Amino acid sequence: AGTGKFFVGGNWKCNGTKDSITKLVSDLNSATLEPDVDVIVAPPFVYIDQVKNSITPRIEIASQNSWTGKGGAFTGEISVEQLKDIGCKWVILGHSERRHVIGEDDQFIGKKAAYALSEGLGVIACIGELLQEREAGKTFDVCFQQLKAYADAVPSWDNIVIAYEPVWAIGTGKVATPQQAQEVHVACRDWLKKNVSAEVASKTRIIYGGSVNGGNCAELAKQEDIDGFLVGGASLKGPEFATIVNSVI
Numbered sequence: 001a002g003t004g005k006f007f008v009g010g011n012w013k014c015n016g017t018k019d020s021i022t023k024l025v026s027d028l029n030s031a032t033l034e035p036d037v038d039v040i041v042a043p044p045f046v047y048i049d050q051v052k053n054s055i056t057p058r059i060e061i062a063s064q065n066s067w068t069g070k071g072g073a074f075t076g077e078i079s080v081e082q083l084k085d086i087g088c089k090w091v092i093l094g095h096s097e098r099r100h101v102i103g104e105d106d107q108f109i110g111k112k113a114a115y116a117l118s119e120g121l122g123v124i125a126c127i128g129e130l131l132q133e134r135e136a137g138k139t140f141d142v143c144f145q146q147l148k149a150y151a152d153a154v155p156s157w158d159n160i161v162i163a164y165e166p167v168w169a170i171g172t173g174k175v176a177t178p179q180q181a182q183e184v185h186v187a188c189r190d191w192l193k194k195n196v197s198a199e200v201a202s203k204t205r206i207i208y209g210g211s212v213n214g215g216n217c218a219e220l221a222k223q224e225d226i227d228g229f230l231v232g233g234a235s236l237k238g239p240e241f242a243t244i245v246n247s248v249i
């Protein structure tokens with residue numbers, strides 16, 4: 001971990017029921033969490049209100065998506081204003097499932113990020129390469145292109161956390177090695193330094209996501225440029241998520 005405050009987000013994706021979420025929230029409420037860590041959970045939209053009303057204020061809420069502008073005639077979308085109204089502080093954007101399953105492109109994601117930031121939500125801005133891109137030696141190119149799309153769209157980096165999530169590591173059990181993750185985090189920081197500013201490069205937290213669990217988090221957290229985690233599967237288990245939050249040393 002670097003000098004910025006450690007940041008751990010739990011992405012619950014499209015999982016859970018009222019009952020299972022009641023249990024997860026109760027486990028999180030009774031867990032001991034290191035005080036010097038930002039802890040965020042991202043429930044499915046329909047359970048955000050339930051979670052916000054029952055979870056400890058120690059844990060902030062993110063949504064898993066948001067619309068590109070003000071609400072209105074956009075069937076099926078959720079506006080940033082609505083998310084703020086029910087207590088969200090963050091939004092996850094550019095997640096690989098939205099890019100590669102739903103088909104969102106860089107420009108669309110950039111637009112969402114800019115709007116969410118302009119309305120005061122923090123953005124967890126995801127980037128990451130596919131397996132074939134890594135095998136073709138294109139990891140840095142892909143990550144830099146995705147970073148550039150954010151940089152071109154957003155007015156400021158004050159409220160952005162970058163999540164490096166290699167797509168081949170998400171939900172696969174194939175975690176990146178600490179060295180693989182560290183290498184990409186350093187490259188992204190360097191890209192920010194050259195293309196945004198030295199200040200943004202040193203201040204912006206870059207977190208890792210992709211099959212992080214209670215067993216592998218401590219080694220990853222030792223890397224100097226890993227400033228936290230975005231956790232999918234393991235965030236559905238309260239005690240294991242707490243272990244990951246507490247992995248910072």
Ligand code: PEP
Nearest residue numbers: 170171209210211232233
């Ligand atoms: C994610 O969806 O952001 C993620 C990292 O998932 P998992 O931890 O399950 O690989």
